[in-house]
Amino acid sequence: MQSNYLKSQFLLKEGITYLNFGAFGACPKPVFERYQQYQLELEQEPTQFITVNGLQYLRQSREALAAFLNCNSDDVVYVTNPSYGVNIVAKSFPLKEGDEVLTSNLEYGACDRTWSYYCEKKGAKYVRQEIKFPIQSKEDFIEQFLNGLTSKTRIVFLSHITSSTGLRLPIEEICAIAKQKGLITFVDGAHAPGQLPINLGTLNVDFYTGACHKWMLTPKGSSFLYVKKELQNLCDPLLISWGYKSARPSHSQFLDYHQLQGTRDFSAFLTVPAAIGFMKENNWSEVAQNCRAIAMSNADRFRDLLKTEPLHNSKGDFIFQMCSTLIKTKQPEQLHQLLFVKYNIEIPVMQHNNMTLLRYSIQAFNSQQDLDILYNALEDIIKTTNLVDL
Template identity: 45%
Template sequence: MREEFLLDPSVTFLNHGSFGATPRAVFERYQEWQLELERQPVLFLARRLDGLLAEARTALAGYVGADPDDLVFVPNATAGVNVAAWPLGLQAGDEVLSTDLEYGAVDLTWEHVCGDLGARYVRTPIRLPVTSADEIVETIWAGVTPRTRALFLSHHTSTTALTLPVAELCRRAREAGIRTIVDGAHVPGQVPLNLRDLDVDYYAGNCHKWLCAPKGAGFLYVRRELQRDVHPLLVSWGYEGDDPSFVSRHEKQGTRDSSAYLTVPEAIDWQREHDWDAVRTRCHELARRARNELGLEPLTPDSCEFFAQMVTLRLPEDAPEDLKDRLYDDYRIEIPVSEHGEDRFIRASFQGYNDAADLERLRDALAALL
C-alpha cells in the first residue's frame, strides 16, 4: 500500500500521528477542488460552496455518528478547542479539570482562557504506566471540586498515545452538571467514534491525521442546546439575518479555500474501498509488536482498550540526547522522541503504508543506538 501514498520512499515513516499523510487519489481530488475554484471563483464560492459543504458535513456526520447540523468544519482540533473554550461562562475561581497528558498547544489555550477570566486550569497527574481504565477514571474524578465547571480530556493522547476512558468520565460529568470538552485529534480513522453514544458537550477532531484527508480539515461538534452560545473566532457574513445558525456562523467566514473540507468524503470512501477495518487491525498488531519486541517499557497494558495504531515507550535514562536526530540522519527513520516530566518517550505510529519491515528497521536501529 506504500505506493498509494506520496511519502518519500527513502524514509521509514513512523510518525503518521503528527500530521498524517494523504493517499495519492485523495490528494488528487483535493487538487481538483482547487482547480474548480480557480476556473470560476464566483460560481464556486458564491453559488456552489454552501451546498458542497453541506454534502461534505453530511458524509462526515455519518462517519462520526452525529447530525450534520451539530458539527462544523474547522482547520484542526486545536482550533475547535479554542472555539469551545470561551462559551463556558467561566468566572473568577472556577476550575477546568484536565490531566498532565494533554497536547501542549491546548494546554496553552486553557491557560490563556482561564488566565483572562480568573479561572484555574487544573492538570491532574496520571501515573505511568497505567494499569486499568478504572484507575484512570478514579484518578481524574478525584480532582473534581465544587469549583469544577468543565472537564477537558484527550480521547487519545498525543505524546503518550493512550486512549482515555472518556465515555465514563463524560457520563459522570453530565450527572454532576459539569461541561465536557474532548480533544479527539487522533481519533477519527484510528479509534471507533460515535458522538451520539459518547454524549459529550463539545468534541473537536481532525480529519487530516488518521482519516488521511488533506491538511487543514478538522471539525467541531457541539451539543444542540449549547450551540446558540458558541461563536467562531472570526465574525463575518455568517452573522447575517435575525437568527444565524450554528453552521452559518462558522462556515461563512470570508474568502478561503475549503478544498480540504470538501475532500473529507473522498478520504472516507477511499478508506472504505481499501477495507480499512482490516488495515487498522493489521496496524494495531504492528503497534503490539513494537510494544513487546523493542525492549522498552510500555505505558499501558497490552490491549486495544488503551492503544490503537500508535504506541509510546519509555526510553532508558542513558538514551542519547540526540536519539531522534540520529535515527533520522543515520537510519532515515522519522519518529518522534519527546519529554514528559523527567521521562523521555519514543512514539511509533503505524498506518496502512507501514509493514513489518519498518518495525524491524526501527528495532535494529534502536539496538545499535541504545
C-alpha cells in the same frame, strides 16, 4: 498483497521509514487528486466556487462527515485543526472567577496553553490532574482522574487518544460520570477518527473536536468541531465575518458563525467524502485492526530494548495504532535528527512533563519490517553513541 497495494496509494517519499503518521497524517493519491480538482475549480471560477458551488460541496461534505460520526450535520462545523476548535470553546465558555476546568497532565501542549490562557483571563483554574504510571487498568485511570473533581469543576476536558503518550483514554466512562454530576464535557479527538469508530450519538459528549487530516486521510487543514445543539449559542466565532447578522441567514446560527470566515481555500474540507470512500473501498476497519496488532505486539519489545518502565499494564485497553515508549536520553532533538539523517526513519522523540517518549504510528503502508528497521537502528545507536541511557 493488500499491504503493498495500499503502500502504493500514498505519496510518501521512497526510502523513508515513516513512523510518524500521528503528527500530520498522509493523504492517499485518490483523495489528494480530488483535493487538487477542487482547487482547480476554485481558480477557474473563484466567485462561483466560493459563493455558490463551494457552499453546496460544504453541505455535502458535512453530511458525509456527520454520517461517519453518527451526529446531525447541523451540529458539526469544519475548522482548520483541533486546536482551532478548542480555542472556540475555551474562549466562549462562561467560566467565572474560582471555577475549575479539569483535565489530565497528558494533554496536547497547544490545548493546555489555550485553556491556561483563557482560565487566567477569567480568573478560573486549569487543573491538570496528575496520572501516575504505570496505569493498571481503565478503572485505575478513571479513579486517578476523578480525584481532581471538586465542587468548583465546571467542565471536563480530555483527549480521546493522547498525542505524546498515544494512550486511548476511557472517555465513555468519564463522560457518563461527568454527566451524572451535571458537568459539561469536551473531548479532544484529534487522533481518533479513522483510528477507531466514533459514535457521537451515543457518547453523550457536549463538545468534540477531531482531525480529518490525521487518521481520516484528508489533506492538511481539515478538522471539525461538534457541539451539542443546546450549547451552540455559547460558541462565539473566533473571526467575525459575513455570517454574523447575515443578509442571507441559514437555518443555523452555528453554521453561519463558523462555516465561512473570509476568503480562504476550504478545498481540504471538501475531500472528506473521498477519504471516507477510500476507507470503505479498502475495508479500513480491518486495516486498522491489523495496524493495531502490529503496534501492540511490538510494545514490550521496545520497552525491553530501552530498559524502561511501561506506561500501562493493559495494552488491550490503551493501545491502538500509536505506541509510545519511555526513552532515557538527555538529547531528544539530536536523537530524532540522527534517526532521520543516518537511518532514514521519521519518528518523534518527544518531551512531555518530565518524560521523554519515542512514539511510533502504524498506518496501512507500515509493516513489521518498519519496526524492525527502527529496532536495529536503536540497537546501533545504543552501541555506538551516548544518546540513549540504559
